[in-house]
Amino acid sequence: xxxxxxxxxxxxxxxxxxxxxxxxxxxxxxxxxxxxxxxxxxxxxxxxxxxxxxxxxxxxxxxxx
Numbered sequence: 001x002x003x004x005x006x007x008x009x010x011x012x013x014x015x016x017x018x019x020x021x022x023x024x025x026x027x028x029x030x031x032x033x034x035x036x037x038x039x040x041x042x043x044x045x046x047x048x049x050x051x052x053x054x055x056x057x058x059x060x061x062x063x064x065x
Contacts, residue, residue, distance in 0.1 A: 012058035019054040023047040 030044025056062050 010059070016054045016058040020051055020058075023050045023054075027051050 024047075026044050026047035027050075030040045030048055033044065034040040
């Protein structure tokens with residue numbers, strides 16, 4: 001089976017990119033802890049929440065109500 005790849009360019013604000021990059025390490029650690037140890041630190045939960053918020057804001061994933 002051949003998988004074809006496509007390269008896309010996404011333009012997002014510098015502010016969103018900064019927040020995503022800053023929160024990525026703690027978010028990743030939180031996910032690892034959750035799956036390996038069954039628990040997650042509250043600061044990691046906040047980091048995951050921030051990443052999801054800024055990804056949604058940048059990419060407009062959820063529609064406006």
